[in-house]
Structures are given as structure tokens and as C-alpha cells.
Amino acid sequence: MGPEHVAYGMRASFGLPYVTPDLVIAWERGAASPTSPELTALAGVLWCSPGELIDRPRTLREHRVTRGLAPEDVARGVGLELLAYLHMEEHDEWRGTDRQSAALADLLDLSLPDFVTVTGREARLAEHLRSAVTTRWQGYVRPVAKLVPLDRRLVEDTLQELHREYQGQMVATLSWGGDSDRTVGAGQDFLDRIVDHFWSTVRDRTG
Secondary structure, eight states: OOHHHHHHHHHHHHOOTTOOHHHHHHHHHTSSOOOHHHHHHHHHHTTSOGGGGOSSOOSHHHHHHHTTOOHHHHHHHHTOOHHHHHHHHHHTOOOOOHHHHHHHHHHTTOOHHHHHHHTTOHHHHHHHHHHHHHSOGGGGHHHHHHHSOOOHHHHHHHHHHHHHHHHHHHHHHHHTTOOHHHHHHHHHHHHHTHHHHHHHHHHHHHO
16 A cells, blocks of 8 residues: 555545645654554554554553553553543653552553653663763662662672673773774763663573
8 A cells, every 4th residue: 555545544534634645654754653543543544453553662652552552541540630641641751650650560561671761761761871881880779770670789780790891892992993983982882772781681680
């Protein structure tokens, strides 16, 4: 099906008169994201479930859609007013209590990394991790442990290993001939992917 066929189907069968081939192309290229009604209609036209159209859910809305739940189901399940939940979903800003967060994780079957992302903790986690590997990791055990519900010893071991890996990489790159640009590039790449490195190390130590 071409974009024009998809757009026609969404207009004719799902009552979305504004959907054009250009809008469908924008969705395909990732330049725009469909709303929940649009995603449901798109899945209907393509004869699949909304969840199948999402590669790897990251936002609160994407996880809900992947699980096939309506906003009302999630709001009721975590104990929130519907409008309050919709506001959080629209702004991708979870503000639930610890009890509501636990209920959300259970309802959406969130992995720990997904839970951290959905509840808005990933940016702070990345900030702490970058500081831990570039300075003294010991000072960041407590802040990291407050963000991720992991055993403190596991957090200590993980931060120590990441620190050793980052510092070792910097020393090794310098030893190649003192190319400072190469050193900065290698270090920045590690820091850019620090959260992925963290979860990978946690999996290696617990798997």
C-alpha cells in the first residue's frame, strides 16, 4: 500500500479527513508521530495491531498502546483521575507516587530500564553516570541507587566497572599516539551511550 492508499483508508473508514499522503510519509520517516486515534486508525488500515507499528516503545503512551490498553484502563489501574493521567501522557511526564509507579510498572509490564525511562528518571541517571565515570564513582552510588531499585552492592560494582572501562579507554586512546581529537571522540561516544552501558553491565552481573 502506498501513502495515498493509507491516507484514503484513514479518511474513508476512520473519519480522519485531514490525513494526507504527506502526513503518512512524515510518519514513515519519523518526522512526525501519530496520535493515539491516528495510530489506531493506521493499524486498522494496515490490518495489524497498534503495538506492531511501534518498534521499541519508549514513551508512556507507546507502552500503553503496545499493551492494547485504553487511557481509562491505565488511569483506573494506577489510581489516577483520567484527565490527570492524560496530561502526564501528553507531556510524557510521569508524576505518580511510588505506589502508583509500582502499579504502572505491573500494568504495562515494564522492564526496569523501561520503568526508569517512562517515569522520567533516565536523564538524571545519565547525568549521575557521566559524573561517576569521569570523577570519583564512589560519590554517586547513593544518587544512582535512589533512581534505580537495585541492590546497593550491584550499583557499586557496576559503577566501578564503568569507571574502569571509561578511564581505561581514555588511557588506551592516548597511548595510540596522543591524538587528542580521537581521545575526546572515543570518550564522548562512551558518555553518550552511558545509560546503555549501565544496563548492559547490570545484565552481565545479574544474568
